[in-house]
Amino acid sequence: MKVIVIDPGHGGRDPGAVGPGGTEEKDVNLAIAHLVHTRLQQDYSVFMTRKNDDTVTLTARSTFANTKKADIFVSIHCNAATNPLANGTETYYISKDGARLAKGIHERLVDLGLRDRGIKQGTYAVLRKTKMPAVLVEVAFISHAAEEIQLGSTRFLTDVADAICEGVYEYLRKEE
Numbered sequence: 001m002k003v004i005v006i007d008p009g010h011g012g013r014d015p016g017a018v019g020p021g022g023t024e025e026k027d028v029n030l031a032i033a034h035l036v037h038t039r040l041q042q043d044y045s046v047f048m049t050r051k052n053d054d055t056v057t058l059t060a061r062s063t064f065a066n067t068k069k070a071d072i073f074v075s076i077h078c079n080a081a082t083n084p085l086a087n088g089t090e091t092y093y094i095s096k097d098g099a100r101l102a103k104g105i106h107e108r109l110v111d112l113g114l115r116d117r118g119i120k121q122g123t124y125a126v127l128r129k130t131k132m133p134a135v136l137v138e139v140a141f142i143s144h145a146a147e148e149i150q151l152g153s154t155r156f157l158t159d160v161a162d163a164i165c166e167g168v169y170e171y172l173r174k175e176e
Contacts, residue, residue: 002172003045005065007126008033009136012055017080019148025078026053027144028151030139032076035161040168062129072101073134074164075126078142078151086125087144088115089137092122095134100174105137105167112159114140133171137164 008029010016016025033048040046047068049061056064065073079090090108093099102119110116117138127134139160140147150156 001045002071003047003068004040004168005047005068005073006033006036006040007049007061007065007073008073009077011050011053014055017078017142019080019142019151020084020145021152023081023141023142023148023152027102028078028139028157031157032139032161032164036074036076036164036168037159039161039165044128044172049156052076054105058125059129061126065132065134070169071175073126073130074101074105074133074135074168075124075133076131076164077136077138078140079138080143082142082143084143084145087138087141087147088117090117091119091138092124092127092136093101093119093134094121094123094127095133098127098135101133101167101171102135103167104170105135105164108166109137109139109160110169125157134174136151138140 010026091102093102
């Protein structure tokens with residue numbers, strides 16, 4: 001059975017970015033991750049780097065995925081910028097296989113109506129230190145007032161989780 005590690009970014013003492021309305025990134029990331037976990041566990045062995053509002057170091061996140069011998073690693077985040085008009089979704093990868101995984105997830109997020117900010121190679125620690133195809137998804141800008149409101153909507157979070165899952169399913173079907 002394929003093993004997937006879902007990483008809800010930030011947590012505990014690290015709230016991540018905070019939106020203009022006070023929404024904390026760590027809470028949005030965790031909510032999406034739980035939805036992704038629930039759906040994917042029907043078909044795969046799925047683990048989360050944190051299930052609660054806990055502080056988990058970047059090294060611990062990567063080590064966890066490597067120890068579980070994960071087939072893929074998906075880190076979930078919300079973006080932020082000093083420019084309150086910055087918006088959209090972007091997805092990061094480091095390896096060729098990670099790029100394929102990123103493409104599937106990213107295209108489905110764009111299908112939700114999010115502005116396409118691109119699929120980009122990144123050097124984030126969780127991408128560098130994991131031994132499997134890995135992506136870091138910046139779902140939307142929590143610093144953008146309208147996107148912060150979307151990130152507070154259960155319907156939108158469910159749609160985001162479904163988009164991430166569909167990208168994962170597509171990638172893993174091609175691997176079989």
